[in-house]
Amino acid sequence: xxxxxxxxxxxxxxxxxLLKLAGVCASGGAGKLLVASGExxxxxQVELRKTCKIRAGQVVRVDDVRIRVANP
Numbered sequence: 201x202x203x204x205x206x207x208x209x210x211x212x213x214x215x216x217x218l219l220k221l222a223g224v225c226a227s228g229g230a231g232k233l234l235v236a237s238g239e240x241x242x243x244x245q246v247e248l249r250k251t252c253k254i255r256a257g258q259v260v261r262v263d264d265v266r267i268r269v270a271n272p
Contacts, residue, residue, distance in 0.1 A: 206218065208272065215242070216229075219262065240262050244261075
């Protein structure tokens with residue numbers, strides 16, 4: 201499993217934007233499609249809200265990629 205540590209700037213990042221910024225997909229729109237397909241989980245729970253607020257300490261998983269969100 202590939203692990204990415206994402207340094208959060210600010211209070212939160214929207215889920216679809218996190219997927220784009222972490223390099224999991226090419227655009228925020230592609231991120232929305234991934235989330236809508238049910239392939240994305242946040243803290244081991246499937247997340248279907250495309251603009252869900254992701255905060256430091258949370259873990260997002262897509263396929264074989266794990267994104268750990270951390271404070272800078």
